[in-house]
Amino acid sequence: MKTIIKTSSILILFLIVFFTNGFTQDNNNGSLTGTVVEKSSDNPLESAVVQVLSSVDSTVIDGTLTDKDGRFSISDVPAGLYTVKISYIGYSTTIENNIEIGKDIKEVNMGTIKLDDKTEVTQEIEVMSEAPLMTFEAGKKIYDAKKDLTSQSGNTLDHLRNIPSVEVDNSGKWKGKSSKQEIDELTQPLNRTMTMK
Numbered sequence: 001m002k003t004i005i006k007t008s009s010i011l012i013l014f015l016i017v018f019f020t021n022g023f024t025q026d027n028n029n030g031s032l033t034g035t036v037v038e039k040s041s042d043n044p045l046e047s048a049v050v051q052v053l054s055s056v057d058s059t060v061i062d063g064t065l066t067d068k069d070g071r072f073s074i075s076d077v078p079a080g081l082y083t084v085k086i087s088y089i090g091y092s093t094t095i096e097n098n099i100e101i102g103k104d105i106k107e108v109n110m111g112t113i114k115l116d117d118k119t120e121v122t123q124e125i126e127v128m129s130e131a132p133l134m135t136f137e138a139g140k141k142i143y144d145a146k147k148d149l150t151s152q153s154g155n156t157l158d159h160l161r162n163i164p165s166v167e168v169d170n171s172g173k174w175k176g177k178s179s180k181q182e183i184d185e186l187t188q189p190l191n192r193t194m195t196m197k
Contacts, residue, residue, distance in 0.1 A: 028079035030101035034110030044070025048088040055081040063136045091115040
């Protein structure tokens with residue numbers, strides 16, 4: 001009887017270890033870290049915008065702002081090939097291409113990224129650009145539905161489907177990185193800004 005219990009215990013332990021390793025190996029998500037500084041002084045740039053874009057279609061996958069020391073960390077980035085865009089008002093934008101996250105590359109340290117001050121003396125400046133569809137502010141992603149031309153005539157559900165960090169199933173359930181809700185009636189047109197934490 002003791003032999004059967006011992007054999008059963010070993011078998012159960014083996015199965016637990018096998019399945020635990022199997023599930024952890026399937027998670028190919030990784031992280032991106034780095035520091036953003038001013039090129040001329042090496043001073044850290046707080047609140048610089050760091051965006052992770054799909055190399056395939058330039059869809060925004062994730063993003064963050066740098067902290068007071070200029071550091072950033074983006075975790076839970078799915079396996080894939082990415083372009084990382086770093087920008088700060090009054091400084092040149094830096095774009096890093098072919099950043100890979102995968103089974104063999106889980107953590108990518110981008111090192112120190114130096115942004116050039118692009119201050120120029122001009123007589124007249126005319127600004128002709130629009131705000132981006134999605135912006136990042138201190139722990140929040142802000143999606144501007146008015147800027148999304150693909151869903152101008154749609155309802156709330158159509159807008160949610162266009163947000164890169166939100167998944168919507170056919171029954172109207174949606175989930176973000178840290179929330180899951182069911183939306184019952186999504187028939188009203190939406191022309192406003194949605195904020196997600």
